[in-house]
Amino acid sequence: MKSYRKELWFNTATRRLLINITPDVQRCVSESGIKEGLCLVNAMHITASVFINDDESGLHQDIEVWLEKLAPEKPYSQYRHNSYEDNADAHLKRTVMGREVTMAITNGKLDFGPWEQIFYGEFDGKRKKRVLVKIIGE
Amino acid sequence: MKSYRKELWFNTATRRLLINITPDVQRCVSESGIKEGLCLVNAMHITASVFINDDESGLHQDIEVWLEKLAPEKPYSQYRHNSYEDNADAHLKRTVMGREVTMAITNGKLDFGPWEQIFYGEFDGKRKKRVLVKIIGE
Amino acid sequence: MKSYRKELWFNTATRRLLINITPDVQRCVSESGIKEGLCLVNAMHITASVFINDDESGLHQDIEVWLEKLAPEKPYSQYRHNSYEDNADAHLKRTVMGREVTMAITNGKLDFGPWEQIFYGEFDGKRKKRVLVKIIGE
Numbered sequence: 001m002k003s004y005r006k007e008l009w010f011n012t013a014t015r016r017l018l019i020n021i022t023p024d025v026q027r028c029v030s031e032s033g034i035k036e037g038l039c040l041v042n043a044m045h046i047t048a049s050v051f052i053n054d055d056e057s058g059l060h061q062d063i064e065v066w067l068e069k070l071a072p073e074k075p076y077s078q079y080r081h082n083s084y085e086d087n088a089d090a091h092l093k094r095t096v097m098g099r100e101v102t103m104a105i106t107n108g109k110l111d112f113g114p115w116e117q118i119f120y121g122e123f124d125g126k127r128k129k130r131v132l133v134k135i136i137g138e
Numbered sequence: 139m140k141s142y143r144k145e146l147w148f149n150t151a152t153r154r155l156l157i158n159i160t161p162d163v164q165r166c167v168s169e170s171g172i173k174e175g176l177c178l179v180n181a182m183h184i185t186a187s188v189f190i191n192d193d194e195s196g197l198h199q200d201i202e203v204w205l206e207k208l209a210p211e212k213p214y215s216q217y218r219h220n221s222y223e224d225n226a227d228a229h230l231k232r233t234v235m236g237r238e239v240t241m242a243i244t245n246g247k248l249d250f251g252p253w254e255q256i257f258y259g260e261f262d263g264k265r266k267k268r269v270l271v272k273i274i275g276e
Numbered sequence: 277m278k279s280y281r282k283e284l285w286f287n288t289a290t291r292r293l294l295i296n297i298t299p300d301v302q303r304c305v306s307e308s309g310i311k312e313g314l315c316l317v318n319a320m321h322i323t324a325s326v327f328i329n330d331d332e333s334g335l336h337q338d339i340e341v342w343l344e345k346l347a348p349e350k351p352y353s354q355y356r357h358n359s360y361e362d363n364a365d366a367h368l369k370r371t372v373m374g375r376e377v378t379m380a381i382t383n384g385k386l387d388f389g390p391w392e393q394i395f396y397g398e399f400d401g402k403r404k405k406r407v408l409v410k411i412i413g414e
Binding site for chain 1: 277312313314327328329330332333334335337338339342346372373374377378379380382387388389390391392412413414
């Protein structure tokens with residue numbers, strides 16, 4: 001069994017942002033030399049997400065509006081977590097979007113349907129944060 | 139290490155439907171010959187879901203009503219994604235329900251609690267769509 | 277390839293409770309002797325959750341309030357599932373929080389960011405329920 005590990009780093013200019021990381025993960029799969037296995041990609045922070053969906057800007061705006069309705073950022077005082085912080089909404093938004101994605105690797109490639117793209121979802125940005133890529137297989 | 143891969147295909151008569159795929163996945167586990175390992179089952183489409191819950195028709199109706207409250211199908215115009223499409227709600231519903239399930243295989247079987255059943259959740263059906271089963275182990 | 281399996285049991289005094297199980301899972305990783313691999317931790321019941329977030333009591337209260345807004349326990353009669361049962365809300369709350377977490381193991385340890393902690397989320401307690409830990413790797 002082989003294993004591979006890499007960190008991907010981000011520092012977004014805005015509090016919230018969705019970034020397509022599919023090419024980065026594909027590069028990891030190639031570097032790993034693993035032909036058959038599983039690839040785990042997870043946020044290493046609890047106010048960010050890794051998820052799979054469509055790379056379509058209208059949908060990304062819909063997700064922003066929808067998450068703000070399900071778990072609004074403001075008023076900050078509505079959350080008990082926000083006594084010294086202001087990011088309780090980011091913890092909840094990441095819960096909706098998910099921490100991680102596990103993907104199959106087949107013939108040395110991400111085994112994806114036609115529209116699947118991997119995103120880093122930042123919900124409390126403007127600082128350095130990272131994603132873990134771990135691959136095991138043969 | 140052994141690996142196994144199979145696609146399961148669906149074509150639902152209705153836009154939304156929940157289908158119990160536990161027997162299909164169990165058959166894959168048997169076919170794989172893998173005794174100890176991990177089994178990943180994921181939707182290969184971004185408007186469908188694979189999740190684990192109860193096979194109880196009342197609950198399935200509750201899920202339908204609940205998802206329609208969290209991410210209503212109509213009016214289509216409420217979503218920016220719906221300029222050429224009408225399925226933005228399906229992208230959001232699948233986000234709530236999740237893309238994938240990772241399960242343990244022990245002694246050649248799905249290592250499940252008493253009520254766990256695997257479902258394919260279709261949220262934009264009436265067309266051919268598929269699920270990936272990938273198993274690794276020994 | 278090595279594999280490891282353990283069940284963790286819980287019996288909460290209240291209907292809903294979040295329990296930090298990170299030390300229990302770390303002990304499993306040590307016991308397994310696996311240095312590089314993947315660790316799956318999942319609820320074996322469909323009214324409970326395993327998820328990763330912050331161990332901060334204010335946030336845990338926010339999660340309780342938020343889940344009650346998204347999927348209220350009462351009135352019980354609002355759910356079709358509740359003809360002989362009263363736990364439909366627990367099925368929905370667990371859907372939001374997730375069934376399972378897959379984590380990387382690197383150098384014999386959970387490969388975590390600084391604030392990641394694993395929780396058992398009980399949404400229909402006051403009875404014996406369990407979590408599965410499965411680890412594969414080398």
